[in-house]
Amino acid sequence: MTSDDGSERGESDAALAFAALQAQVASLRQAVEALPAIVEGATRVTDYTPTLGAVVKVLTQVEARIVAIQDHPAMKMTPEQHGRAMGRAGAEAFAEAARVMRDEADALKRERMHLAGIVDGAVTRQVQRRRQLWFGVSGLVAGSIVVLLIK
Template identity: 35%
Template structure:
């Protein structure tokens, strides 16, 4: 069998007893360590005190004054709200105030509506007056045009009659009627005016006159000789003339 697996009866070794010198030495080490820690703590506390002395504390007086001013304003507003008569009003009082305000508003609306109606009535009346004046002016203008037309027509009639009456009253050798007729027709001479009037009044007679004049012009020598023979014989004589053929105008 293996000897290591078997229990042994060998006693355990006892620790060595510490001597007094060793104990004091170890105590001195611990005291020295504590002194170092205490010195470190003292330096830290001194440093913190120095830093607190160097800290600049801000001046809070302006901020406090502003806060006091705001508090005073809030107090004033709260006092005004507290003293407001609305807080002392009952629901019945509030209802009465609302009813009075509604009645006043309705009265104002009624007055506005009445004013608008009156304005509309005035506008309609003014429009009727304008229309009436326009109709009156239109009638006056129409009457004026009728008067002008009647006056012009009367003037034309009078001018067409009066010159003839005056011309016929003048001496005959002045030939005023003939001159008025020539000027009215627009011909340069009395002969041209008379020819035009005869041609317009009776074209056949005017044609006969023209043919006779043309025949006399063509047979002037023969007719002159016949006239001399008749004057010498003191009686009518035969006269031979030449008549040219002319184209007959179909009616």
């Protein structure tokens, strides 16, 4: 019995080991069959053409701007020339502001003279009215005295 049990047990261990080996081989087969798809996915080259095209387009625009800045006359000037140009611009702006102030002062002076003429005219009319009233009253008084003396 021992030998039967041992041989039966040995056969069952062998069968279990064989079944386990079959499972491992099946698993290994599935992994090997999936390997080409995994390798193809890993080695597939990404197409960067649209992205690179956009980068090139932006770089071209930046280059055009840099060339425009580089070609600007201000970039060719020395710091001393910049300082003189800024001084001239400041002097011109100040001269323009002074001219505008003079023009406004002249306009204000003309308005003041015009208003003085209007006020003088009103005062002159008022003085004329007083003189007319004075001469009228004086004439009336003188006429009354003459009438009284004649009677």
